[in-house]
Amino acid sequence: MVTPRSIAIVLLAYLLVASLIGCGKETEREEASSTEEFRIPDSLLAPLQGYKLTRDDYHPINGGVMENAEIVLHYPASAIARYVAVKTFGMARIGLRTVIERIGRPAAGKITLIGSKDLDEYKFLTRKEWWYYGVIQGDTIYFEPYDIMIKRGIAQMGITQRMAQMALGRISNDRLPLWMRESVASYLAGEGEIVTIQVEEFKRQNWDIDPSPETLERDLGTAEVRADTRIAFSAAFRMLEKLLETSSIEDVLRFARMLGTGDSLDDASREVFGCDYKTLIDRVRVDEDL
Numbered sequence: 001m002v003t004p005r006s007i008a009i010v011l012l013a014y015l016l017v018a019s020l021i022g023c024g025k026e027t028e029r030e031e032a033s034s035t036e037e038f039r040i041p042d043s044l045l046a047p048l049q050g051y052k053l054t055r056d057d058y059h060p061i062n063g064g065v066m067e068n069a070e071i072v073l074h075y076p077a078s079a080i081a082r083y084v085a086v087k088t089f090g091m092a093r094i095g096l097r098t099v100i101e102r103i104g105r106p107a108a109g110k111i112t113l114i115g116s117k118d119l120d121e122y123k124f125l126t127r128k129e130w131w132y133y134g135v136i137q138g139d140t141i142y143f144e145p146y147d148i149m150i151k152r153g154i155a156q157m158g159i160t161q162r163m164a165q166m167a168l169g170r171i172s173n174d175r176l177p178l179w180m181r182e183s184v185a186s187y188l189a190g191e192g193e194i195v196t197i198q199v200e201e202f203k204r205q206n207w208d209i210d211p212s213p214e215t216l217e218r219d220l221g222t223a224e225v226r227a228d229t230r231i232a233f234s235a236a237f238r239m240l241e242k243l244l245e246t247s248s249i250e251d252v253l254r255f256a257r258m259l260g261t262g263d264s265l266d267d268a269s270r271e272v273f274g275c276d277y278k279t280l281i282d283r284v285r286v287d288e289d290l
Helices: 004-038 042-050 079-102 119-126 146-151 155-171 178-189 192-198 200-204 213-222 226-243 249-260 265-273 277-285
Strands: 055-059 063-067 071-075 111-115 134-137 140-143
Touching: 042 079, 063 079, 071 079, 079 111, 079 146, 079 155, 079 178, 111 155, 119 140, 134 155, 140 155, 146 155, 155 178, 155 249, 178 192, 178 213, 178 226, 178 249, 192 200, 192 226, 200 226, 213 226, 226 277, 249 265, 265 277
Parallel strands: 071 111, 111 140
Antiparallel strands: 055 063, 063 071, 134 140
16 A cells, blocks of 8 residues: 555665665766866877887876886976976986986986975975975985976986986985086087076175185085075086197096996096096186186
8 A cells, every 4th residue: 555654665775776876876977077187188198109108107296107118207296297297307317318328328227207396395205495406315206296397498418417316326326526426418409508507696796716626626616695695606617628739528428437446536536537637627627717
């Protein structure tokens, strides 16, 4: 017998089922929408086909990882970060080829690049400000956000420069003087013009732009004050330019390799440059334009 009570129960059950089905469809629509928002046009991801990736993972919170036989690149979570990471991976491949051809491999295994989410995260991870774009730690390089490097026009040079520093440290067993490591890396990365331009600001403000070798090494090592660090980079590059008036970049790399096999600074300098290291420093610090 059908009663009002049984009719009400059936009606409530129907409404409950319909509500659940509707929620399910709404969830499906939300998931589809989320997927659609993240999707990058295939034309922008086309370079991935040539990267020979062995890993290409993405997490909506933790970000993504692209990896091939030589490079592991981490990037933050967002659709635009994914696109920027594709461009950055291509730059890293170019930089790595340049470094391997000119110096050697930066690391025994894969080299890891980590792009920060923002400048606050970069400062937290490295204790460096925006103007110091990348910090080497072992086989890993921590960079400020990749998109900021690209906007500043320094991404290709910056990535190559840091990789070159790693390679120079490897062939010299970390014994190459810091001024030479920084300047040779900048030279091979094509960063020389930028280094020269950057110091003009402080030259106009009457800063001492010809620091002593001891001051230069200290400022390059700490990289805490923007003016001091920029001046040190410029002074180191001027020294390399002076050295290259009488020697070649291959000579400098031979000097680095001799240090790596145990030769002293003086012995390696005499063999390659024809004088002891102190005399070499005195020679390359002469700057008549100052």
